[in-house]
Structures are given as C-alpha cells and as structure tokens.
Amino acid sequence: MTTSLTPDAATASLAGSAGARAVARATTGVADETTPDVEIVDVTKRFGAVTAVDRMRLSISRGEFYSLLGPSGCGKTTTLRMIAGFEQPTEGEIFLDGKPIAGIPPYRRNVNTVFQHYALFPHMDVARNVGYGLRQRKVAKVEEARRVGEALALVRLAGYERRRTWEMSGGQQQRVALARALVNHPTVLLLDEPLGALDLKLRKEMQLELKALQREVGITFVYVTHDQEEALTMSDVIVVMRDGRIQQQGDPTELYECPTNRFVADFLGSSNFIAATVEGVDASSRTATVRSDRGLVLRGTVTDPAAAIAAGDAVTVATRPERLEVRPDDGAAPGAAPGWTELAGRIRQGTYLGDHSEYRVVTDLAGELIVRRQNTVGAGSALGGGPGDPVVVRWHETANLILVG
Amino acid sequence: MATALTPTPARTGGGRAKSALLTGALLLPASIWYLFLLVLPMGFVVAFSFGEKARNGGYTPAFTLDNYGQVMKGADPFLESLKLATAGTFLTLLVALPLAYFLATRAGSRKGLFVLLLVIPFWTSFLIRTYSWLIVLGRGNLGGFIGGLLGDPNFRLLGTPGAILLGLVYGYLPLMIFPLYVTLERMDRSLIEASKDLGAGRWATFRQITLPIALPGLVTGSILVFIPMMGEYVIPQILGYGRTFLIGNALVLDFLEARNWPLGSAKAVVLIATMLITISVYVWFVNRGRQARGVGVLGARPP
C-alpha cells in the first residue's frame, strides 16, 4: 500500500525527524536551534604537495541549501568528503551538530551522500537499494518497507520497488540515489554534482524538483556544482571557491550584485573589466572615484566591505554587460546626464542569441566592452549591428563595481 | 510507399550478413581449437570407455559397460580427489580473497609491482616450484625447525595432508586471484563509500557489497581451481610423498602402467561427469536467489 502514500504524508514523516533532533539537542544541551549543522573551522587538506582545501572557514545553517561553486579542482569534492568522513582534514576541525567529528568513521556520521554517478548497488533492486541504510540500523522489515515506500513516493518513484536500477533512466536513478539518502533522515545531505550526468532539459527540471524537495523535508543540503546557473537557481547560500579557498559566500543576489573580487565577478555571470587607479574615496557611502589607464573617470561602489583603499591604489572596475546600453551613433555630441557615462565606439561583432543579442564594442577610452541587449518588441531592428558601425555605449555609475585586487 | 521502403531493409540485411561473416571469422580459430583439442579427444575418450583393452594394451573397439562397472566398484579415488579438491579450493579462496581485495583496492600505485611479484614465480616450471617446497618444508629447513621447537625429532611437514594443501594453494593461487582481482578492480569504488555512507561498517560492507559483486569472479576462480585440483597428481605425489591414491594416480596406473585405455577412459568420463555435477550444483547454489533479481553468475545478465 506504500504506493498510495501522498508526498505530503512522506514529507511529514521526514520532517518529523528535524523536530526529534531539536529535542535531542535540547536534552543534551550540546547545541540549540541556532547551532549550525556543519561548522568548518580553519580546515586545510593537503594531498602531498597539493593543497586541495586551504584554511576553510564555513558555517552551514540548519535547513539551508548551500552550494559549493567553483572551477574544476578547486576542492569542492574534497570538502564534501571531509564532511562525509571519507577524508580527514590535515588541519582544522569540523563540527556536526555542534560536535567535533574527527575520527568518527563515515558509517557513524549522520550524514548521507548522493554520489555523482549515483553509486547504486547493482545487485539490489530499487527497494533494497533505498532500504540499505535502514537495514544497517536494524530497522524492522515492516518499518523498512514503509519508509522505503515513503521515500520513493517523495521522489515520485512509488511503485518502482522491484525495478532493477540499471533498467532505469538517468533521472530515475538519480531519484533512487536521493531516496536512498533521504530515507535515513540525515542531519545533512551531501550532493556531489548529482545532476552532472543528465541532459540539459532534465537537469533544469531536476534542479527545481530538488529545491522543492529540500524545502519540503527541511534537511540541510550541501550541493557541489561547477555550474553557476544551477547554483543561482537552487541555493540559499552560494560558496564560491577557488584553489581551495573560499572567495565569497552569500545569497545569489548578493553574490551577483556585489561580487567582492574579480574572480567572483567573472565566474558568476560575466563582467567587463577596466583597470583603473583610485583618485578619491568616500568612506561613508563606500564609493570611490577612479581613473582608467586611458583617462576615463568613473565613480562606483566598493563591494568588499573589508577592503581599505586609498588614492593611488590600483583597482578594477567591473560592469555587467546587461547594465550597459547601446544605441546607434546619431552624430549628436556625447553630452551625458549626471551619473551617466557615455562612450562612442564601433561594433566589432554582434551576435544574435535569441532572447538577447551581444555586442562587442570597441571604445577609445575603455577598450572593448561587451554589451547585452534584450530583444524586446522592436528592439531587434533598432540597431543596425553590422561590424564597423558607429555606436554609443552608456551606463549609470551604479553599475560600476570597484574591486580590489 | 512499399517501393520507397525497400532500400532500408535491403541495406540492413546486407549489413547483417556481413557482420555474421565477421563473427564467423572471429570465432573460427577458437572453434577449430575447441573441435580438435576438446570435442574430438573427448569423443575418443567416451568411445574408448566402451571398448576393450587390446592384448598388448591400448584399445580395441567393442561395446561393453564392464569398464564402468569396474569404475563403480572402486569409487575411493574419486572421493579422495573430491575431498582434496574441495578443501584445496576452499583454502585457496581463503587466501586469495584478501590478497585480491588488497591488490584491487589498497595497493595503489604499487599495484603493478604486486601483480608482477605474484606472477613472476609462475614463469618457472610448475614442477620446479613444487620441488622447491620439498626443500623449504624439508627437515633441513622449516620441518626440522618446527620439529626442533616441538622437541620431536620425527616431526615432519612433508608427506602430510597439510603439505599437499599448501602445495595446492600455492600452485593454484593465481588462477583464483586473477578472476577475483579483475572483478574487484572493475568494481566502482564509490559503491563501497556509498555503503559506508549509509551506515555499514567495513565487514558489513564487505559482506553486503564487495562479496556479492565479486561473486562472478569468485565462482570463476573456484571452478578454475577446482577442476585441475580434481585431477591433481603431481603435488600429492611430491609433497604428499605419494601416500594417497587419487583419481590422478588411478589414471596414471590405468593408462601408463596397465595400458588399459578403456578402463582409464571410463574413469576419465566419470571424473568429468563428477566435476560437471559438482560445478553445476555449486553454481546453482550460488545463484539461488540471485537469478530472481537477474544478477546471476555465469551466463546471467551482468549488472
């Protein structure tokens, strides 16, 4: 009868465990509701000469969807594996539920992992795969069947109990792996690029589903990806990593609107970068006036609150392509409104990309700029767009992000 | 409509014929080998087993079941060989499994070296290796040493069942290790991590994941080891001091000393039948419950 269970019932059961945990915390007094689920304190992991994770400090709050985002080899998987217990930190300490977990083997950590290639057991059917964790805890057979049914209902695979895993599609296998992990009510669910093997459409579908599921069950997710769009779509908090170091963390808007360094600005979305020197700083509004190498004067916001800058410092001004506007040069003298920068240039290349077009415009004062233009009604024909055509690019100073280093 | 469709089937039909030809060509050498070195000799053995011994030894055509009657009267060598082969296979498995597991999962970059070390002794003749044990276990060395510890001057290792089993395990270890190693090596390492992640300890993981997945290799290895051990003659002769009368002894006696080919052939047929039955029972036993889920060993669909 497990198939008749509604996802809601299943959710209720899974969510119940969070309450139980809270009680456990209250009674032991080790942690309270504000204790982060996972706390990584100054953790460094070295493999011989390679430093995979470098002095990482991260606090993962209860019930949130965290994404570890970064290019290949930046240490995302290593971080997950340390939380799961497959690797031991070289230095530093990891706390789970407020308790240090050094030396506790993976099978005694209340953490479950969804592996990139699912790692489903080939010699077991779906139900036995999903029930594996329960059997290790000596859960009674009837109880196991009930919870397996719930978990499968949750991932919308009710009725697939007796299927063989290799007969299922990638997306279905993915869900089995998810159910197998969730059925154990882990404190934290670790997911290592779980959608990596799926095609784009299915991926997008699963992204939304995963996020919805995470909301429903209220379990903390730590999600590894190198796909910025995926991270933006799903995360409560994105942690951008590079070479084993955290570059910046925050919610998606914060990260996109306010990248604190050039790497983040480039990795999350894309940016035009203009090298410049600080001329004056307004500490109260955290704005600065800078002059580019070619003499263009710009004002902008200093994004990194920790940065101390003074006149004469070398900085980079970043602008998002979609914050720039472009129009044909009508011959009118470039006389900009206050707060706006207007530059004359010539189109080097225009690319039509369906919903928007992208133009590479060569300007005298700011070099080559990428400008993105939404193809709204009538917009398509407004710009001639041939190479060599004279155009005017303009943007407001609020688009200028001043990055240090 | 019909005419428009005809080219497609014709094309695939031609492709199928070509691929059938290729399949045939690829299988030809093996088929010839199989026919001339297995089927034909087996046919001779079966035919001989119903014949009579020629006056000076050998075979004359006839049809009699006397040979089988005689074989049935003396079943002891079969039982002796069966006992030895079963014990030998089991012990070999016991030694090979951890070793193969180590090689496949823990040897790391030294894996190649270990495999090489494992193989090198087998570049030497089987007989030389077996004789070497005579020296190692002999009174001048290990046998004498242990005898000294026990204070028993008559203690010996050689000529005991222990020495035979040791020789068997040593001689057939690679046949067991390599199929095991290959299946374990091919096994996705993340399965083990997944198991641990889900709360299974080392041993539980080994029992529930590693072992079932290695089962096809284990069965292959056991069969590869069991078959020659059934016919084993040289090791019991050398290390066991010839104190046992095995089916191998019986065959040597029949073929070489008595030159009674029909009787020897009948014994060979019974031996082959015994092995086939034993192996079938074994494979059936291993597959029980597995086949229901389609992950049987030998011929069942691989994961």
Next chain:
Amino acid sequence: MADQDRDAFMARLARTKVNRRSFLAAAGLIGGGAALAACTGSTGGTQAPASAEPSAAPSTVASAAESTAPTAAASYAIEDELWMLNWSGYVDPGNMEAFKAEYGVKNFQYDIFANNEELLAKLAGGATGYDMSCPTAEFIPQMAEQGYIQKLDFSRIPNFQYIDKAVLSQKWDPNNEYHVPKDFGTTGILYRSKIVKEPITSWKEFYDLSTGKYSGKVVLVDSLGDVLAMPLKMLGFSINTIDQGELAQAQKLLTDLAPHILALDSDTYQDKLASEEAVLCLGWTGPLLALRQDPKTADTKYVVPSEGTMFWLDTWVMMADAPHPNATYAWFDYVERPAVQAKETEYTGYGTPNLEAKKLLSPDLLNDPSIFPPEDVMKNLEGADPTVTDNADRIAVWTAFKSSIGG
C-alpha cells in the same frame, strides 16, 4: 637455500634416465629441469651417473678391442648410413666413432626417446627410416605384433653367443627371435649402512626391519610391479602371478607394512635416502653411483635380494622396415664384441649380460653385486610379464595398499 641443497636440487632435476619408471620423467616434466640446470651451470650430470666419469674406461679395454677382428659382416655390403632411436646417452660415442671408421659408415644417426611409451607413440605416429631401437624387453611382444620389428638372423650376429643364458628365453621373447640383450638392472634394496647396521641380504630382512626398528623411515618406488615383487618373492611366488590366493597372501604382507611407509616415490627417493629421512628403500640402481660418490652418502648400499626379484632388460631390436639392415647387423655384432661391450658397460654403468665382456671389466665394476648379482641370485631374477600389468586383482592389491598408507 644452502648451496649444496640447490646443487642437489638441480642435479635431481637434471637426471633423465635414472628414474625410468617415473611418471614425472615419462611425462617429460623433468626435461625442463635439465635445461634449467644447464643454465645455472650446475654440476649435475645430464645423463646416467656413470657418464659423469668418462675417464673410468681403463686402457685394457681399448687394447682388447683392437685384438678382435671383424667377423661375419664381411660378406655383406655395408650401407654408409645407420639410424638409431635410443634412450639419451645410452651408447658410448667412442664406440660409435670406431664403428664408423671400421665399417665406412658415414652417418650414424642417434635420435632419442624418453621412455618406452614415447618410442611406441613415435612408431605409431609413422616414424620411419630407423634401423634399430632399444626398448625394454617387455615391449617386444607388442612391437612384434604390431609389425614394428623383425626377426633377426642370428647367424649374422656371431657374438650373440656371449650373452648369458639366464636373461634369454624370457616371456617377452621365449624363442629368442627378436632381441639382442643390451643392459639389465634390478629392483632391490637400498639402505644407509651408516645407520642400518644389520646386514641385509633378503626381502625378508628388509621387511622385518621396515616393520620393526626402522618403521617410518622406509621409502618404496611408486610402481606396482616392483613393489609387488617383494611380498611375492618373500612368499616364493612368481612376481607375475595372477593367482588370487597368492595375491591375497601378498596383500596381507603389504597391509601390515603400510603404516611403516614414509613415502611412495619414484622420483626423489634418493634425496630421502640422502637426507636420512629414509634409511631403507625398495628401489632401483639408478641413483646408486651418485649417492656413493658423495662422501656424505657413500655408505649407501644396494642389495639384490636373495629370494630373487624383478629385473628389466633393454634390448637391441631391428625395425621391420630398416633401410640399412647390413649395417644394423654389423652394429649388433660389433657392439657384442667383448672389448666393445666392456666399454659400453663402463660408459652406461648398467649390467651387461655379455659374459665375455664382463671378464674385461675393471674389478670395481665387476665385483659390484649391485650391478652383477651373484650367480645364484641371477637365477632367481624374473622379468615383468606385460600381459599381467592390468590384472584387476593385482591392481586391487596395489590400490588397497596405497590407500592404507593414509595421509
């Protein structure tokens, strides 16, 4: 592994003809060892032990050879080729060279076989062009029946007269039509006289010591016919008996002996004797010379039991389709010249049935009772009867015996 251990080991692997009834040798398994021994520069000889001592041939033999003139062969045209299929290292190369020179034979081909079964297999496989071979006598009836060999014209082998009548007219060639006996050897008792102080002359004494004082230090060759010869001769029966009553009595003796046996071993029994793991042995003369040459085992003695025993006889035979019959007859007669045969004996170390040749032997060899048993013992020697080897009752006795040794 100690150096001498290794040398002994290599030497053991290198022996070929020594353990002629060994299955391992028969299966060609030991052959590979010989090659290895050669690579490692081992001192182990690759032939019969006697061949390791080429200098043993005394000069008296050579002078005796010169004094004997060619005889009957003169009236036939000797072909200039001669093809022989033989055990390896079983003919003195010096004699071959002298024969070639004397008879103008240009090509004297020496091809080898490892055991009688291989010889038969070669012939069955259509090996032709050979003039002669040298099987063990019990294979003569089979080879004659299958038409591989021809009857000999003994008028062309005058030197056949020197052959000891004791080895002739045996079951394998009752009318002496096919064979010229070459060498013989016996199954007997080997023992370490350093330890076994009791004099041993008979199977009875061997049996009593085996079941008594030296229990657990007894090794027997793993060969039905040889082992069965012991109880049967002790009881005064023929070694070839198929009489159930006689066999039952023999079985009783063997069953009582079984618990005292250390090993049944045709391949390495000499090592068990050498290491003193065994001090009594039912075996062959093959390893004797090697054991005696080693100072540590020089006390090894060989006895041909007084009750009689089994003996083997290798014999010259002529192939049915011999392409060079005249040269073959010439060789048969030549090799039985006393002086030539004496050289052969010095070379192979096996007993010759050529009585005149014996007189020319060095006293060492001649007075060795292991090679030449006393005449009264010689009378009691019996050859194996090839027709009884698959007798079910005999095999049952053997099987029961082997099984009762236990492991």
